[in-house]
Amino acid sequence: MRIRYFDHAATTPVREEVIEAMIPYFGKEYGNASVMYSLGRNARRAINKAREQVAEALNCSATEIYFTSCGSESDNLAIKGYAYENRDKGNHIITSKIEHHAALDACKTLEKQGFRVTYLNVDKDGNIDLEELKNSICDETILISIMYANNEIGTIEPIEEIGKIAKEKGIIFHSDAVQAIGNVKIDVQKSNIDMLSLSGHKFYAPKGVGALYVREGIRFAKLQDGGEQENNKRGGTENVAEIVGLGKAIELIYSEFDEYNDRLKMLRDYFLSEVQKNINGIKINGDLKNRLPGNANISFEGVDGSELLFKLDELGICASAGSACSTSNPAPSHVLTAIGLDSKYIDGTLRITFGRDNKKEDVNYLVNSLKEIINKIL
Numbered sequence: 001m002r003i004r005y006f007d008h009a010a011t012t013p014v015r016e017e018v019i020e021a022m023i024p025y026f027g028k029e030y031g032n033a034s035v036m037y038s039l040g041r042n043a044r045r046a047i048n049k050a051r052e053q054v055a056e057a058l059n060c061s062a063t064e065i066y067f068t069s070c071g072s073e074s075d076n077l078a079i080k081g082y083a084y085e086n087r088d089k090g091n092h093i094i095t096s097k098i099e100h101h102a103a104l105d106a107c108k109t110l111e112k113q114g115f116r117v118t119y120l121n122v123d124k125d126g127n128i129d130l131e132e133l134k135n136s137i138c139d140e141t142i143l144i145s146i147m148y149a150n151n152e153i154g155t156i157e158p159i160e161e162i163g164k165i166a167k168e169k170g171i172i173f174h175s176d177a178v179q180a181i182g183n184v185k186i187d188v189q190k191s192n193i194d195m196l197s198l199s200g201h202k203f204y205a206p207k208g209v210g211a212l213y214v215r216e217g218i219r220f221a222k223l224q225d226g227g228e229q230e231n232n233k234r235g236g237t238e239n240v241a242e243i244v245g246l247g248k249a250i251e252l253i254y255s256e257f258d259e260y261n262d263r264l265k266m267l268r269d270y271f272l273s274e275v276q277k278n279i280n281g282i283k284i285n286g287d288l289k290n291r292l293p294g295n296a297n298i299s300f301e302g303v304d305g306s307e308l309l310f311k312l313d314e315l316g317i318c319a320s321a322g323s324a325c326s327t328s329n330p331a332p333s334h335v336l337t338a339i340g341l342d343s344k345y346i347d348g349t350l351r352i353t354f355g356r357d358n359k360k361e362d363v364n365y366l367v368n369s370l371k372e373i374i375n376k377i378l
């Protein structure tokens with residue numbers, strides 16, 4: 001049976017061009033980037049090229065990019081690393097209730113260590129309230145960490161406004177942009193973003209490589225001791241091949257940015273209109289306007305989400321209930337709870353996220369499958 005993959009917010013397939021770019025670094029280019037002979041210098045050059053490719057995409061300097069092992073590590077390094085290093089300036093951090101667990105739990109850890117954290121509410125579409133943000137700022141506030149776009153409901157937060165507020169108050173602004181890379185044109189200068197997390201496997205690079213942008217001059221603690229890699233901010237021999245893959249993937253996605261995103265939006269809008277035409281009692285979650293182009297999050301009243309996913313899987317369809325990270329966790333999604341979604345909908349929530357290889361006929365297959373399954377269940 002052909003697999004039809006609609007879970008690109010969980011991970012994406014690695015592109016052929018990215019695999020090709022990586023292969024030499026699994027093979028003959030095996031040098032350690034920290035050594036002086038030519039084999040090592042080749043690895044160093046390859047990493048530096050990837051650093052340029054990421055910097056170009058974000059509109060920052062290559063020296064402001066630190067490679068990590070994943071988006072989660074980038075979030076931890078930004079939030080804990082900044083908090084530990086700048087405790088003398090204050091002990092208050094502001095974030096939101098709908099962050100990814102990497103950011104949310106980093107904040108919870110800091111709370112146990114004596115920091116105070118404000119978790120901002122969101123409205124029914126998942127947007128933070130800028131007034132609540134302003135009112136939460138106090139003399140002790142050192143960091144605002146708000147995600148660029150939400151991984152479950154696709155809502156894009158008012159990043160420029162947050163950046164403006166942070167800058168006015170002299171507070172550092174970190175954004176988890178793991179879902180936004182490749183889908184939103186990010187400009188860390190224009191948006192006043194001081195730190196930004198990203199992860200390769202969400203934009204067609206492999207799993208296990210991420211990056212963190214930190215504006216020049218911002219001090220943050222090294223969380224992983226070891227060698228002096230990554231400007232002495234992250235010990236550990238560099239994952240050269242995957243760093244090369246991440247660089248290649250970000251360059252490729254930017255080279256076809258509008259075409260790619262227009263297609264995702266076309267598929268998503270087509271899916272939503274077809275599903276509304278064909279199935280009764282559905283609710284669309286997340287902001288309809290400020291939203292990732294490839295994200296659809298819908299709830300079916302009275303449907304059990306895990307049963308739905310199981311039946312979709314039998315038909316070769318990969319999708320997600322709420323968030324991939326919580327499929328082993330029976331507690332309702334913290335994001336759907338934060339937007340105040342009625343409990344009669346929460347259980348029957350399905351996240352469909354489109355990607356490069358999806359076709360319109362795949363959407364037809366998906367809608368027909370949903371229709372069939374839901375008519376049987378209800």
Ligand SMILES: *Cc1c(COP(=O)(O)O)cnc(C)c1O
Nearest residue numbers: 070071072100102151178179199
């Ligand atoms: C996937 C994701 C992460 C975690 O990235 P990993 O590379 O899987 O650790 C963090 N934040 C958001 C918003 C994500 O979607």
